[in-house]
Amino acid sequence: ILCPVNAQHRCKANGCDLSDSRLVREExxxxQKRLPRxxxxxHDDLLLNTNQMRSGVYIQKFRP
Ligand SMILES: [Zn+2]
Incomplete structure (x- = not known):
């Protein structure tokens, strides 16, 4: 492993929404409470964040 990377989903382009939910944990x-998720x-439409300064020596070569 050379470095961690930050990959973000292209939610706007894929029309992602808050139609899922998750159960709330308390103490x-x-x-049985639910929050939107x-x-x-x-899922495969990801964007590699090449602007992170940390580990830039490894990430910069992927910049367009
Ligand atoms: Zn998304």
């Missing part, structure tokens, strides 16, 4: 217990469409 180490799962409740992002539903990603087209």
């Amino acid at each position: 180490r217990e799962t409740t 992002t539903h990603h469409y087209n």
Whole structure:
């Protein structure tokens, strides 16, 4: 492993929405409360963040 990378999903282009939900945990217990969670469409459409300065020596060669 040379360095960590930051890959972000292109949510706007793929029309991702908040149609998923997750259960809320309180005081180490799962409740029946739910909070909205992002539903990603087209999971493989990721964007590599090449602007991160940390580990730039490895990341910069992927810049367009
Ligand atoms: Zn998304």
